[in-house]
Amino acid sequence: MRLKTTQGFTLIELMVSCAILAALALLVLPMSENLVKRSEEMELRRSLRLIRSAIDAYKADYDNAVAQKKIIATVGETGYPESLEILVEGVDWGDLYPYKKKYLRRLPQDPVDRYELGWGLRSYRDSHDSTVYGGEDVYDVYSQSDEIALDGTVYSTW
Numbered sequence: 001m002r003l004k005t006t007q008g009f010t011l012i013e014l015m016v017s018c019a020i021l022a023a024l025a026l027l028v029l030p031m032s033e034n035l036v037k038r039s040e041e042m043e044l045r046r047s048l049r050l051i052r053s054a055i056d057a058y059k060a061d062y063d064n065a066v067a068q069k070k071i072i073a074t075v076g077e078t079g080y081p082e083s084l085e086i087l088v089e090g091v092d093w094g095d096l097y098p099y100k101k102k103y104l105r106r107l108p109q110d111p112v113d114r115y116e117l118g119w120g121l122r123s124y125r126d127s128h129d130s131t132v133y134g135g136e137d138v139y140d141v142y143s144q145s146d147e148i149a150l151d152g153t154v155y156s157t158w
Contacts, residue, residue: 070094
């Protein structure tokens, strides 16, 4: 006499395993969203640090060129770049360097900029929290995003 053997899963076993998988998926989804947001925040911090360091290096070279009388400073000039593009294009500081010095290979994009507004700029004469660009020079940059970071701050205050 042969015993009847069954192969496969019963309907109840399939439903239980699907319920377990759905519960695990619900737990993993918020964590993956936080990972994406955290990586965007790290990229934003890196980009801000890179641009701000380039602005500082530009200012240091300007001051050095003026001190060594390689260039002549004009009245009212702060020594900060007139635009961010100058950091990419480069500057000839007289004979301070035997080449046109570039401070950035390319201008980094704002990773949290959803509306393609670009970087917010502040001039030397603007207040530290100004959102209106004075236009004379570029003293600081900030993200124009109004989104909230994981730590509860707004990206535009970074």
